[in-house]
Amino acid sequence: MPHIAYYKDSFIDVNDRAIPIQDRAHQFGDGIYEVIRVYEGNPFEYHAHLDRLERSAEAIRMPLPFQREELTALINEGLKRAAIPEAEIYLQVSRGNSPRNHAFPKPQESILAMVIKEARTVSADLKKQGAALLPVEEDRWKNCYIKSLNLLSNVMAKQKAQESECHESIYVDEGIVKEGSSSNIFAVINGALYTYPPERDILHGITRDVVIRLAKELGVTVHETKVDVNEYSQADEVFITSTTMEVLPVRAFGETHYPDIRPVTDSLVSAFERYKKQMTGKL
Structure with a gap:
């Protein structure tokens, strides 16, 4: 085509x-x-x-x-x-x-x-196994909410992920987990959802916003707050979101590995699929 x-x-x-x-x-x-x-x-x-x-x-x-x-x-x-x-x-x-x-x-x-x-799509195997994430040091400018063409840091971070046999790099700023080179990141801790707040220094992802709405509809508590790498290492589940990756489970973040059983993530993947069918309409 x-x-x-x-x-x-x-x-x-x-x-x-x-x-x-x-x-x-x-x-x-x-x-x-x-x-x-x-x-x-x-x-x-x-x-x-x-x-x-x-x-x-x-x-x-x-x-x-x-x-x-x-x-x-x-x-x-x-x-x-x-x-x-x-x-x-x-x-x-x-x-x-x-x-x-x-x-x-x-x-x-x-x-x-x-x-x-x-469209780029995520393979069924990756969706099942979950993605591996590489933590990288934050080195971008302070206005990442602007979807700017200046993406050199993101390019370098994505390349580091590939060279480390990871699917995505995640920016960490003085211990705080922020977002990926082309994704937003969520942690599930004690059944609640945690993600970095929509401030100037991250991209306010469209899929991120959809997932937060869907989580609330499912009765999942959502905290838009700063979470550090230690808390991520103790999380029950982790997933990333983007326009092209949709809702993608995570199997590992750095040295931390997560269980194959992901009830909250799986429920959000299903909710997202239902939402696509309901909301995808002609312009």
């Missing part, structure tokens, strides 16, 4: 040479992005993703080059062209193309880029 690409004002071949050398996303990482999962041809939590994209744009003082209705029409057209039932939509907005200068260009002429491709 083909990848579908869009740049600035037209659909293009994904391999076309489209981005100018002085695009600020290319030279500064000056831009924002979103990844939206598509189930059976329908985007999941679409408006939550667009809300976050708009918050990120506002935070970096960058005007968006479209109205939401215009973007929705473009995405619908892209999905129609791609004809990929299980897909990912990658949206990127840069501050535009201008001679290299750190200060904002005048005027700011932001540029939208989009790629629609087959």
Whole structure:
């Protein structure tokens, strides 16, 4: 199935040479992005993703080059062209193309880029066995709630995980467990759910928010609070969440190994599957 690409004002071949050398996303990482999962041809939590994209744009003082209705029409057209039932939509907005200068260009002429491709999925074996996580030292900037293109730390952390035969790296800041390089993390302790609070220094994950809502509906107590590595080592269960990984059980975090029996995690995996079927609708 083909990848579908869009740049600035037209659909293009994904391999076309489209981005100018002085695009600020290319030279500064000056831009924002979103990844939206598509189930059976329908985007999941679409408006939550667009809300976050708009918050990120506002935070970096960058005007968006479209109205939401215009973007929705473009995405619908892209999905129609791609004809990929299980897909990912990658949206990127840069501050535009201008001679290299750190200060904002005048005027700011932001540029939208989009790629629609087959969705990445987690294997059934990994879902059953659970993921291994590697703790890494926090070294990112303090505004991780902005879904910025500046992902070098995340790239390095993910590479460290792969080289350590782990699925994901988890940032730890002075003993406090925060989030993964591309995920949020939860601990189950005495039947209650614990996860880092939605402050400026983590990404406010869309799947994270869904899981918290589902947990409360199931009667599970949720604590959005800072938890240290010692508490994680004593946790009954651990899992991570993201748009592409959904709800993924964890078998090990560093030197700590967790039981194969995961009643809270399993109940949330099932609830998430039910929610997908209920809430995945056309734009």
